[in-house]
Amino acid sequence: MISLKQFKYFIEIVEAGSYSRAAEKLFIAQSALSRQIKELEDELQTPLLTRDARQFELTPAGRLFFERGKRILEDIDDTLVQARHVGQGAQGVIRLQHSSSVILTPRISNALAHALAQHPGVTLDVSMLPSENQTMEIEEGRVDIGLLRLPTLRRHPHIQVREIGSEPLMVAVARDSPLAALDNVELADLSAQAFISIPHKDRGGLSYLVANLCLEQGFFPKPARALSRKSSQLNLIEAGLGIAIVPECMRLTAPAGVHFVRLSHGRLLSSVGLATRREADPLVAAFTDTLVARLAPSS
Template sequence: MELRRIQYFVAVAEEAHFGRAAERLQMAQPPLSQQIKALEAEMGVTLFRRTTRKVEITPAGERFLKRAREILAAVDDAVTEAEQVARGLLGRIAIGFTGSATYDLLPSLVRVLRADLPGIELDVYGEMLTPRQVLALEDGTLDLALLRPPVRSSAIDVRILRREPLIAVLPAQHPLADKGPVRLADLADDTFITYPSHNRSVVYEAVIDACQHAGFVPAAMHEVAETSTLVSFVAAGLGVALVPASVRHLQITGACYLPLAGTTREVELALATRVNEPSPLVARVPARAEAFIGGGRKVKTPRH
């Protein structure tokens, strides 16, 4: 059944007159009459009773009119939605957040995006380490990622948003917990709670690098995958940790956040997307995220 015949039928039904319906449709009356007859033949139903004086819709026509209007409204809605998708105003986006950004940026950034882009549905994934986010971008599970560089993938574009220092997390009962800024060397004998090693966490590498610059390598380490677990372990007195400064937004009783004395290692936070991302919807989000977070320095990804 052709959509235009449904449009013709609705016009005739609403005008109750072939001449007026033809004017409304900007076509001649004879072709309109032929199209209605063709529709009736296709359906095997009489939709109108025609006399020399008037056109009356039949009961079958009345029922079809209700459905026909719904069909045309649905088509209009579909066209509008397609246009909005093409303009990046409607659709679904999956965003991943690295562990520390989960507690700092996730709540506020999601609120901003929902307010500024109300037609966008957000699927949000927190506590994702950088390698996992890169894989999720490559396989299409994620559309955007807030992660910690470096990213070694030729399929990913990376834009640095900000840098932040590492800070210490100590148990409340630790002798240095109330002494102000902590010298990293003074933690050399403590057990360190860390993110996963073996190239699974950028922050792990930054922590080890900072410790080596302070003259030691932690003798004992306990690895955990999630920031909340890491801070909880510290609060329980199982060790100390170094984390990006933004983790201090995660408040857990028994854990104290302290700056490191002197210079310290910094880590970067970046926004990552696929190279040549075709979605106009995804393209709208980075600019808003960059404006909200601050920064926006694009870096080159190593090509292999």
């Protein structure tokens, strides 16, 4: 049976660059270290390293084992820290990610502040990642909570997504665009415009939603010469390179040269979801329930 010690030894050898340096750092004899790696390879029934008198190289199996093994050990270390914090009184770090189209508006920020006040032992680690990537990160245990733009295309059996609100879609245009003079524009009237953001074939989120809405009007978004699915799309719009259909919250971060026009009289909406593991640890589950109660549409 493969042991965590063998994982650690193998990763230490690769990172140190030699058996001798790894043995010194691990405070064991080099012969004992070599024996552990040989036992590991025997258990796997494949070589992980090719060796000569002075150096070694990773085999393809060794590269895979190193990358996955390092991630496993990091996850174990993180789990031990989280468990220790929880055992010491519901304390720990909760990792939250949001997509670039889910701005931390006052509504969301105030809900986070409220949840933190209700859970004084919690610290939030906030970062940004596309919606589809968030679900994978949560599924694999590297993220606890995701704030994502619906819909998501991939289905993960261990993840639940709860809707926490919706907002009108608007058209973001350059201030000198003829569209900027309008109070309202119908989606069908945008068929000739160049869109800064078009959908990725494997991702849902905002661009996927917008493309489907356009298809219902009989056209597919015409791509601009410069494309972005990130918040940088607003800078491209300011430069006059195209337009984008975005949620109303994007007005909060828009540069001065971008103007927002109401779309289809505010009838077209985009929803935000909150994603977690179905069987999240108690600290994450309690924090998430507090957050959802504050943000859910029925509240």
